Structure formats: C-alpha cells, structure tokens
Amino acid sequence: MRILIVDDNPTNVIIIREILKKENYRNFITASSAKEMLKLLGIGSADGEGGKQQSDIDLILLDMMMPEMDGIEACRVVQEYEHLKDIPIIMVTAVGDSKKLAEALDAGAVDYVTKPINKVELMARIRLALRLKREKDWHKERDQRIQDELKLAALVQSAVLSLPITDERFEVNAIYQPSFELAGDLYAWYPLGDGRYAVILLDMMGHGISSSLFCMFLASVLKDTVTTYVEPEKVIQELNRRFNQLYIEKQLVQYYFTAIYMVIDTRLKRIDYVNAGHPPGLFFEGNAKTPVLLESNCHPVGLFDRIDIQPQTLSYEEDGHLVLYTDGLLEMAEGDQEEQLKFMVRNLNGGHGWDEAPMREAFFIDEPEQERDDDKCLVWISLKKGQE
Template identity: 55%
Template sequence: MSIIIVDDNATNQIIIKAILNKAGYEDLKIASSAMELYSILDLESNSIAESNVDLILMDMMMPEIDGLEACKRVLQTERYKDVPIIFVTALGDSNKMAEALDAGASDYVMKPINKMELLARIRSSLRLKQEMDWHKERDKQVKFKLELAKKVQRNVLSQPIHDDNVDISAIYQPSTELAGDFYSWYRIDDNRYGVILLDMMGHGISSSLVCMYISSVLKDTITRITEPDLVMQELNRYMNQLYKKEELLNYYFTAIYLVLDTKARTIQYVNAGHPPGKLIIGDQVTLLTEGCCAIGLFENIKIDKASLSYLDEMKIILYTDGLSESLGENEEAKLDTLINQLVGQAPGEHAATVREFVTEQSSEDQKDDICMVMIATK
C-alpha cells in the first residue's frame, strides 16, 4: 500500500510514519506542503497512467495552500479522483469538518492522534479503495467484452449485394454499443433472394444476444424453407424456445421478411407487426402491411402471406421505428421526403443522406437504433 503523509510539521510526520511502519505500512512518502504533494503526484503532467497512490493523509492547516484546496485539486485530476484522503487536523470546528467532507475527503482524524483510531480509519478507507479498484477493473473487462460483442454483432450483418439482378444494401446507426435491430439477406437460388429486417424488443446485451440467437438459425431457415409465412412460423418456434413460465417477460421482435424473385418479378412478404415497408414503382407507392403479430409473443400465430408483382424497375425501402421516431413531429411526411431523396441516389450516397436528414430533423440525442434496408431491381 502506497501512502502519502502531507504535513508541514516534522514532528507530526515522524509520529505518523512511526505508527504506520509499526502497523506494517512500508511504502510511505512525505510531503511538507501542498506543492510537494503536487510534485509527488506529478499533477502538472497530462499522464493517463493509473494512480500510484492508495491513500493520502492530509494536514488541514498548511502554509500557502491549505489542505482543503489541496484536496480539491488532487481529486479534480482524473487518475486520482478515487484516491481516499483522510484529514489529520487539530481543528475541532464542525463546520470545517463538514467542509472537508464536501471537498471530497473520505474521513478525518483529530490531533493529538489516537493510534488505534488512525489505523482503523486507514483500514476502512483502504477497504473502500480496494472495492472501488475491483469495480473499475471489472468495468474495464465488461467494456472489453462489450466491444468484442459489438464487433461480432456487426460482422454477422449481411454485406451489400450488387449483381446483375439487384442492389441490396443497408444503413445502420445503433443507439448503444449493442443494438436490437438486425438485418440479413441470402441468395436462395439464381433468381430468388430472401431479405429480413427485424427489431428486437429492448436494447443492450439481452436484445443483442437474442438477435445473435436468431441470426444463427436464419440462413438455414431462409434457404431451406424459403416461403415467408413458413419462415416466420419457424422463427416463432425458435423464439418460443426462449420462453420460461417463471419469467414475467418473453422476448419478441417485429420484422418484415420478403422473397424477391427477379425472374418471375414477384415479391412475397410477411409483415410481423413492423412499420410498413414501401414498394416504389415509378410514382406509385405500395405499403407492405400484410402479415401477422410480432414474432415470439404467442406460441401459435396466424400468418397471412402477401404477393405483389412488378413489370418495370422497382425499389423497396424497409426501416425500423427508430428512424421514424427520430424525425419528431409529422414523421410520416418527413419520412416520405427522406425516401424521395434516397430513391434518386446511388447506394453509396444513402448513409450520408440519412445521417444528415436525421440530424437536421431531431434536436435530441438518438434514443433508438436506426436501420434501413434498400432493395432495387435492375
């Protein structure tokens, strides 16, 4: 344990050092003023290194800079903000003691020093410091694992498709480290593509884990079953496997899943409680609303599959509610304005357009994940 004794009186330094040495504390440093303390701590540097001190014993009354000012200055430095400071003082003024605690001190001991009291308060402060250090280390590990999980989550998202038949791409702006929105697409055969966009209930770790669970079965489900209503039934079965009667909450997601056949020029889809996607052919806009309730809410659900056809080039735009909610009032009109801008652009320009549009329309921080999938036939 590294302890710094700050006192302008040499006798007090000797007494405190002797008490601590006898109690087994050997890593001790002495400072006769606040400026010497600043020098030991190297406060003037911009170092981001971890704190190299576990406790500071501080005299209240010192020349030039008193203990209160020194305490505030030390605790304002990021790497020392959690270091416990115990005032050792002859002042019996309760107002001064309250001021010391308000300044961030963890405790105080009155002079003349009672050895047992001093050691007890030191042990108490050091236990708290160890507890805080443990939590800080644990937070670091959690942050590292969250970063790893975020990378894994991003890596399982589908990459854009730009081939002779179709362009499929997505815009993804998660609101937190781990998101509940997920999209994926697979080429079923030479002419058919299965595309899904889903929005998992909630945010953060639990939603992300359920997304990863669904992503692990998507490829097999989409390429093996293909039919939108049967795919949704299968995903509902998987979601119900997570349900436990003793839990008050069961997981669910909204989604749009569609199968695009570029040869037959047909679109078969199911909308499971999701914001309606938009099929755009020339100036005509068709909302993709047919389907069922959210997936995972009930063990058995009735699913209606819808079919559409097109002759000329068409575009489909799917989005999660995080996008529309981020636009504030008159969200439908604003969403139409955004979509009109996107329809005339190349896929590589879409992300910047969405970011700029959302930033212009919203005065608040992003509260929900924003995700949009765009499909265009050739």
C-alpha cells in the same frame, strides 16, 4: 499498499510515519506542501498543468491547514482528475470547526482525524479507507472486464450482419447504429438462385445484452430457416416456433420481435412478403414520389405459440427502390404515425440508387452513445430492370 503523507510540519510527519511503521505499513512517501503532493501525483501544479501518468498512491493523509494551498483546495484539485479521484483522502486537522470538516468532506475527503493524533483512531480509519479502496478497485476492474467483453460481443454481433450485394437487377445496402454497444436489430439477406433473394429485417423488443443474445440466436438459425422454407409465411412461422422454444423459467418479460421478411424475384419482378408488426416498408417505383406501403399483416413474432399469416404480393415494372427500417428512425420525427411516415417519405423519395451520405445526414446523426434512445437500422434495396 502506498501511503502519501502531506504536512508542512516535520514533527507531524515523523509522528505519523512512526505510527505506520509500528503497524507494519512501510511503503509511504511524504510531501511538505499541497503543491508538492500534486507534483507527486503527476498533476504538476495547482492550475492543472503537468503530467497525467497514473498514480500508484493508495491513500493520502492530508493536513488541512497549510500555506499557499490548504488541504481542502488540494482535495478539490485531485477530484478533477478521473484517474486520481478514487484515491481515498483522510484529512488530518487540528481544526474542530464542524463547517470546515463538512467542507473537507464535500471537497472529496472520505474521512478525517484530529490532532493530537490518536494511534488507534488513525489506524482504524486507515484500514477502513484501504478496505473501501480495495473494493472499489475490484469493482472497477470487473466493470472494465465486462466492457471489454461487451466490445468483443459487439464485434461478433456486427460480423453476422450481411454484406452489401450488387447484382445486375438487385442491390442491397444497410446502415446500422445501435443505441448501446449491443443492440436488438438484425438484418440479413441470402441469394436463392435464379434471380431470387430473401431479405429480412427484425427488431427485438428492447435493447442491450438480453435483446442482443436473442438476436444472436436468431442469426444462428436464420440461414437454415430461409434456405429450407424460403416462402415468407413458412419462414416467419418457423422463426416463431424456434423463438418460442427459448423457454425461460420465471421470465418476467415477454420477449418478442417485429420483422419484415420478403422474397424478391427480379426475373418475375415480384415481391412476396410478410410484415409481422413491423413499421411499413416503403416501395418507390419509377418516378412516383408516393410509395406503396408494405404494411403489417400479422402480430409480432414470439407473442403466441401459433401465428396466422396472410402473405402479400407486390409486382413492379419500372426501376425502383425499397426501404426497410426500424422504429428508431420513425421516432426521430414528432407527431403520430402519419406524420412520422411523411418524414420518412420526404427523406427517401429521391433516386433509386444507393447514396449513403444523405441517409446518414438525415437519420444517423453523430450523437453520443449514451444519448441514443433506440437502435437505428435502414436497409435500402435497389431494383433494376436490367437487360431483358
């Protein structure tokens, strides 16, 4: 525990040092001016120039009235540095002006003692400030540990996402931008053999830790579910069954997810799909600028024990591309759903081949994480005739 005593009067410094020694506080240093204090803290000078090394000071006893720079101004300078602003500063003052004392507290001081110094009062305020500092340091360390664990969890979550596939008749790519480190969107695809591929995109209600955990559970059962049941109706029903097994006692929020799942047969040129409450997929074939909409045909997954599904089938003859997305992309456009779909079509009706740059420019603006309202995910599937 290290204390910094700042006072231009040597007598005051001696008095405080002796009080601290008698209370077994022996790890302290002194400064005769505010500028000297700033240098000791690694700031260097009043204009902010100088080093930025972390300070090992745990408490500052700062005289309010000093030449060149007073304690209030020095306190304001300290508050400008993120790594110093949590050091508790106790003002030591002979001034009884309540406005000045209030100004000192507004500048960042946590407390004050008046001269002549009362030993009992000084030590009580020091103990309180140090106790609060220890608690704040504990919370900072805990928060940092949580942030480190979240970053690791985000890496794990990202690792379960499927990698791009490029085959003669089928190509699939994706862009994913979570609103936070952990997100509630999930996509996956699996080759089924004989030119068939299963593709799923789902969007868990909400985002953050709880939604990401549900997504990780679904990721753990997806491959087995898809390869066992294959057909869209059966896969969605099984996911509904498995998801409803996650019974949480006293659960205040009803969790569910929207999903669009499809089996693409590139030999028969057929798409069998189920859209469970998800934004409509967009299929552009040949030179058509207006897409076929793969609209919702059942309610979201997890709302009820049973889910009634009417699977849909779509056939194609020409080259085309199919775009799946989560509602984070729709919400970039103002207006009702019709206006939002026009916005999507306008940005997606180009060539059938995958071109990542314009997709990022249109939908994945590089904005700070704290300003992102929702997770964003886009899956682009290119369908090619190939050699007959």
